Amino acid sequence: MKNEIIKLLKKEGKLTDETLDEIMDINIHDFANIVQEIGQGDTEYIKASEISKELNTKYIGKNLYVYNEVSSTNTLAKFLAMNDVENGSVVISEKQTGARGRSGKAWESPIGGVWLSVILHPHVDYSKLPLITLATGVAVAKALERIGVKDAEIKWPNDIMIHDKKVCGILTEAVTQFNTIENIIIGVGIDVNMDITNFPDELQAGTTTIADELGEKADENTLIRVFLEEFEKIGEVFLEDGIEDILKEWRKRSYTIGKIVEVRAPFNKYYDAYVVGIGKEGALIVEKIDGTLEKVISGECIIKN
Ligand code: BTN
Numbered sequence: 001m002k003n004e005i006i007k008l009l010k011k012e013g014k015l016t017d018e019t020l021d022e023i024m025d026i027n028i029h030d031f032a033n034i035v036q037e038i039g040q041g042d043t044e045y046i047k048a049s050e051i052s053k054e055l056n057t058k059y060i061g062k063n064l065y066v067y068n069e070v071s072s073t074n075t076l077a078k079f080l081a082m083n084d085v086e087n088g089s090v091v092i093s094e095k096q097t098g099a100r101g102r103s104g105k106a107w108e109s110p111i112g113g114v115w116l117s118v119i120l121h122p123h124v125d126y127s128k129l130p131l132i133t134l135a136t137g138v139a140v141a142k143a144l145e146r147i148g149v150k151d152a153e154i155k156w157p158n159d160i161m162i163h164d165k166k167v168c169g170i171l172t173e174a175v176t177q178f179n180t181i182e183n184i185i186i187g188v189g190i191d192v193n194m195d196i197t198n199f200p201d202e203l204q205a206g207t208t209t210i211a212d213e214l215g216e217k218a219d220e221n222t223l224i225r226v227f228l229e230e231f232e233k234i235g236e237v238f239l240e241d242g243i244e245d246i247l248k249e250w251r252k253r254s255y256t257i258g259k260i261v262e263v264r265a266p267f268n269k270y271y272d273a274y275v276v277g278i279g280k281e282g283a284l285i286v287e288k289i290d291g292t293l294e295k296v297i298s299g300e301c302i303i304k305n
Contacts, residue, residue, distance in 0.1 A: 032083030035076070039065030045094050045111065051225045059088035060118065060235070061228035067091070071098035074173055074187040077117035081175055081183035087121040088232075092224065099189065101169055102158075103300065108203065112194030114220050117187045118231065124181065126174070130282030130297065131243060133158045133172045135234045136186050138249045140168050142234075143227035149213055153255035156275075156284045156301055160190075161255045165208035167191050188227070193217045247278055256284065256301060265299035272304065 042048055048064040055061055063086055070076050070093040077091040093116075096109035109115050124132075137154040144152040144160070144167075153161045160168035168190040175183040191209040199207060210218045237245055251257065256275050263286060264270050273286035276293065283295040 029083055032080060032085075035080065036065060036085065039067055039091070042066065043068050043094050045220060046092050046224070047221050048092075050221045051228075055225050056229055057088075057232040059086075060232040061088065061090045061225075062086070063089040065089065065091045067093040069093060069095045069097060072096055072100055072187075073115050073117040074100060074171060074185050077119050077185045077187070078173065078175055078183070081119045081121075081185060085119055087119070089119045090116055090228065091119070092116040100171060100187075101189075102171055107169065107171075107189055108199050109189060110194050110198065112209075112220075113192050114188070114190040114223055114227075116224065116227075117185050118228075120184045120186065120235075122181060122184050124184075126181065127281060129172055129174060129184070130157065131238065131246070132184060132186065133170055134250050134278075134282045135238050135246050136170050136172070136188065136231065138246060138253070139230040139234045140170070140188060140190065140227060141253050142230040142249075143223060144168075144210070146226045146230070147210070147214075147218055147223055149210060152253065154250060154253045155255040155303070156278070157282070157298075159255075162208055162213050166206055167208050167210060167213070186231075190223065190227075192220050192223060243280060247280070250278060254278070256303070260304045261286070261301040262304060263294075263296050263299060263301055265296055269299075275301070 043066055046066045048066045051064060073091045073093050073096060080091065095111050096115050099107035099109040099115065101107040134157065137158045137160060140160050141152045141154055149162065151162055155161050158170040159166050168188065171187040173185045174181045175185065191207060193211045194209060196204055196207050196209060234246060257277055259275050261273060261275055262270060263273050271288060273288045276285045276287050279285050279295060283297045286294050286296060288294055
């Protein structure tokens with residue numbers, strides 16, 4: 001982290017010997033406290049005060065850290081998670097300059113979107129991570145329904161689609177120590193009110209925004225609030241072993257089941273298959289051309305029909 005600060009200051013041309021000495025003396029927990037302090041209050045578009053006023057949750061979003069601009073809310077959330085912020089704390093930024101998507105891709109995050117990361121201190125093992133991602137997808141879909149979006153579907157594992165275009169991506173990351181999960185960071189990016197003609201050409205055709213779908217701008221703060229409420233609700237179902245109920249909700253909104261896809265599993269294992277369903281662990285169940293069934297635990301699916 002100190003190296004990051006030094007890099008940043010170097011970039012801004014502010015690295016005098018004096019500042020360097022001061023940085024070397026910073027206690028990392030003090031620094032985390034400063035970062036938390038900076039995140040108190042409202043920014044121009046993200047109003048923590050408004051979100052909190054009506055937020056109906058027990059622990060998700062009780063601490064909101066809101067920034068004008070960060071590199072990635074997931075990265076900042078990881079840093080805060082390692083410095084003892086409470087379970088259910090949420091990092092939100094109006095804009096991200098180095099946001100990360102799945103498979104090492106960059107994620108466009110200009111002003112006008114909802115870019116947030118939820119910090120959880122779960123008592124679960126690795127095998128449950130795919131289910132947490134699926135559950136988050138259901139929470140986003142339900143939140144979109146609450147603000148009037150019809151036809152939100154979930155493309156395995158975690159893209160939210162409206163009318164065949166992607167509107168939201170989810171990146172779940174685990175912070176581990178000695179092989180146990182200390183924290184889970186669930187990053188959610190929703191394209192809400194921005195103009196996607198400013199996105200790179202290759203992304204434009206496959207992307208939509210909530211505003212384009214509703215025909216009017218959506219309130220980012222309301223969307224954040226209802227997402228946090230839905231996320232907590234589904235989290236409780238998850239903790240009470242209600243996996244089957246979550247999968248039922250997922251299946252109801254599935255964009256993938258019943259389609260022919262190209263499976264892109266790790267280690268360049270690519271093949272065409274028919275999607276039969278989703279299994280208890282969150283794996284996609286597909287039937288290959290030779291009739292055999294396979295569970296796809298991680299990777300991507302490219303829809304072919
Ligand atoms: C995907 O590739 O579909 C996942 C995209 C996840 C983007 C979100 S935006 C908030 C959080 N911060 C990041 O750097 N990534 C996630």
